[in-house]
Amino acid sequence: MPSVRTLGLVVRTVDVFETSLIMTAFTRDLGKVSGLAKGARRLKSPMQGGLDLLGVSDIVLLHKASDALDLVTEAVPVERFASLRRDLAALYAGYYIAELLSDLTDFHDPHPRLFDAATVTLRHLGEPLLRSRRVLRFELACLRELGLMPVLDACAHCGVEVEAEGDSFAFGLATGGVLCPSCRTGQPHVATLSGRTLGAIRALASPGNAWRDPELGPGSLGAVRATLGAVISHHLGRRPRLLPFLGA
């Protein structure tokens, strides 16, 4: 029974039996993993604090036979995000990130860059001015890493280049991005985005500092919020539970 040690962000815990819990963590090296932590809820458990939701911990997992849950044998806290304890809006945003990692990723499918994006985002959720942009950037990073990123510069259906400037764009939620005029008819779940909204999504998805531009006012961010919420709901097959708790 080989054991593995990895850095993981705890994204879900469920109490089981008298004193145990089942934890799900998004780990840097192994992707999403789940395991039974026996006695972890006892007062003097050596895993105390190591399995707190939204904490990063050094976790040791003991792999069991295929039909049994893996066992968590060690969980030592490595990083706690202080702003999540003081600020309810930051906490909801943190829960939303945990929900996406828990429900959009597959078990044992590692994405170290997504792990890093999550921890960087959680570290800065206490800054209210840029909080919603950071969450939107995390969602875009999530979609990109998981191969679900909407096409923004070309028609998602036929591939023809789409003008960078324009008043409005057709955006196929099911097709996976912008649609040219000849492809938009007949496509299901087509939203209409203003040129400003599409520009804001492009800026938020870009490397560099364009996402910090004060020109991306609350008006365009609200429309980006609605669009990305719809894209993620489409991939999840339901609306994320925490989505209504995010400020626009």
Ligand SMILES: [Zn+2]
């Ligand atoms: Zn087309």
